[in-house]
Amino acid sequence: MMGCGTGAVLEPKYINQLPPIRNRLKLTLVGEIGKTIANDRREFTETKIEGDRATIYVGDSRDGWVKSYQTLLELSTHEGFTGEVEVTVDVSDIRKAGEPLQGFGGVANPVKLPGLYQRCAAILNKAVGRQLTSVECCLLIDEAAACIVAGNIRRCIAYGTRVSAIDGMKPIQDIQVGDLVLTSSGEYRPVVNKFIQGKQKVVEIRTPITSIRCTANHRVAVYDGLRSYKWKCAGKLQPKDRLISVPHKKGADCAGIDYAWLVGFYIGDGYANRRYTGQSEVVFALSKSRLEGKLGEKCLRILQNLGYTPTVAYSSKGNHGFIKVYRKELAQELIKYKQPWECPVIPEFIWKGSRDIRGAFLAGLSDADGTPSRNVLVNSNKLEFLRQVQKLALSLGIATTLHERKPKVIKGREKVYEGCHWIHIQGLQSQAVVVGLINQFAIRNEFTIKLAKKNGLSLPYQYVKELAATGWQPETAYSANTIWADSKSRPGYFRDANFDTLIAEDLVNPHWLPIEVQFVAPVGQAETFDIEVEGDHEFIADGLLVHNSAGMRQGISEDTAFADAKANLWQQGEDGNWRIDPERDALRMANHSRVFHHKPTLEEIVGAVRKQYYSGEGAIQWAGEAVARSNCDLLTTKELKAEFLQAYDRGEAKQWLQERYPNLDEKELEHRLARLGLNPCGN
Secondary structure: OOOOOOEEEOOHHHHOOOOOEOOEEEEEEEOOOOOOOHHHOOOOOEEEEEOOEEEEEOOOOHHHHHHHHHHHHHHHHOOOOOOEEEEEEEOOOOOOOOOEOOOOOOEOOOOOHHHHHHHHHHHHHOOEOOOOOHHHHHHHHHHHHHHHHHHHOOOOEEOOOEEEEOOEEEEHHHOOOOOEEEOOOOOEEEEEEEEEEEEEEEEEEEOOOOEEEEOOOOEEEEEOOOOOEEEEEHHHOOOOOEEEEOOOOOOEOOOOHHHHHHHHHHHHHEEEEEOOOOOEEEEEEEEHHHHOOHHHHHHHHHHHHOOOOOEEEEOOOOOEEEEEEOOHHHHHHHOOOOOOOOOOOOOHHHHOEOHHHHHHHHHHHHHHHOEHHHOEEEEEOOHHHHHHHHHHHHHOOOOEEEEOOOOEEOOOOOOEEOOOEEEEEOOHHHHHHHHHHHHHOOOOOOOOOOOOOOOOOEEOHHHHHHHHOOOOOOOOOOOHHHHOEOOOOOOOOEOOEEHHHHHHOOOOOOOOEEEEOOEEEEEEEEEEEEEEEOOOOEEEEOOEEEEOOOEEEEEEOOOHHHHOOOOOOEEEOOOOOEEEOOOOHHHHHEEEEEEEOOOOOHHHHHHHHHHHHHOOOOEEEEHHHHHHHHOOOOOOOHHHHHHHHHHHHOOOHHHHHHHHOOOOOHHHHHHHHOOOOOOOOOO
16 A cells, blocks of 8 residues: 555465454445545444444545454454354445545545455455465465555556557557557566556656656656666656666558658758648758769659659759648648648657567658768757657667757847757767668668777776776776866766777667656646556666566465466457456466476476466475575675575574574574565675
8 A cells, every 4th residue: 555566475384373264244335435424434443343244434534454364354253253254344434536635645546446345255264164375375475466556556557658568658548458568678578557647746767868757756767787777766867867768669561661751851851831822832952962862762763653743843942852742641641740930750660660660650751951071960940840850760779969959149230140069979879770770761872880989888997996996807998987087187087988988898688778867846737647567577668767666575485386377377268358357357467487496407497497488477486595595695706605595505594693693582583594585685
């Protein structure tokens, strides 16, 4: 209920402590959500018991929801009943969907709350006369998690934010369950849940390359090392934090590459209108030399291949030319992307297009308004359009810098001319992508790789300095400190480490781009959404790696029921359609990890990974290693760690710690040996 996710270790030594299920619950749901007026609602859950009958009045608060769930569990194990309990759950005091949540933010959405009690009762009733199994415990937790996530997850992304999916960069509101979306590994994983969270207050994370709007507590990935990252709430980001961008290499073949180039060229050097005769026309304006060169040839060829009959005309002075097409349907299509004096729009088929389609569009735009000799991708007086172009380029792994020029006032005239802004390609890695992708579609002077490493992407110098302290020496630089120190011009000044240098030294993941935070600021309210992604529980939104909430369930390796819990979760009916097993649907709420308390053999690892691969899971754990890492304050050397792991494998970890650290009391020992349920990290 606090929004921190759920984790549970479901090993026998823990679940065997639970009492057996004694009573069958005969549950009846009464009342209508939102029926009670606000001032008369119970805030806390009340329970009345008369003989073998119990009535639960669910309170309208986080505490109220939790207490009602807890009460249902307690009724199933209570010794004071004869074996069957008639349970009435009254939800009349719960506020209706859409009402604001005071103090916690967002709006209420109790859509799954009534069904929670019925589903939990059904799970408990199957276990009457015995203890719960690991899978039943899992289901009980997951049913509650599903209810809470649907109720108000709060960590949300704003309407319109584009998610990198295998079939295109789609607005988050258009993402559906089953879509495959990009994760940090470069793989595309399925969406298993989608949440519509209503209007919430959002902030904007602004960087020099992209921006994203989300709730202040939505977590985004921030570099905390050369190859690692941590999750940080958007509202707590600081200037200079480095976010992670992952290139989107998939997309749909929803248009021809030539047409994508033509639309880009049209936005730069074309216009469409309806003439006074009522006839529509599309015009591409070029200089005479460009019209009669390869650029004019390509434009004419594409139009002819599309079935149009273009004509060529020249200005009165003959130094400019025009390619014209008098076709209504083409004019109606292109005018949607650019109208006189208005900000151009990148077409939806470009956002959803394959890597080549997006590259061809940028090539056409650059052929019209770029300056390849200076590695300027696009020039334009429309700032918002350039920001959208930056996001599109970033999806291809091209980092850019937006240079703004102030408006110019001409003396003696009242008119103010907007400055012409430009996008510059940033860093050697981005230049290499442009040369390899954009140049194959562009006609004008080709982009080149500028060998100077100035103004590229960077990471904090401390990461490299820490590495150098271990004795590491670079291969492409004279010495390690030249990466961060500039002793000649500015003694004592430390500069951030150039990302291209770090790539050359093979110190970083070359498929991630570090994007520096400029600022985070409130921007009002927006409709918000979130998705849950299987396995990785992360996705790429507006080019940046963001998180979604998820739980973790850990079971012992010998528990075959737990290991097979998600097997055949999707089932095919007699009609040929696939559906999720309704009794196990809630298992999608969390990852399942198999925990080995002995060091697994190669055969065990292969078998576990194969099983989890086919069931959609992806985690196994050697508990000894996890416990050792989380006790690095005691295991300070490699030798001590190796000794401890051998002792753990023999089942003697507790004795080993007692002998070497006799000052640890029993409670502290048990705590340290249980540090495997929360993905512990350390040296």
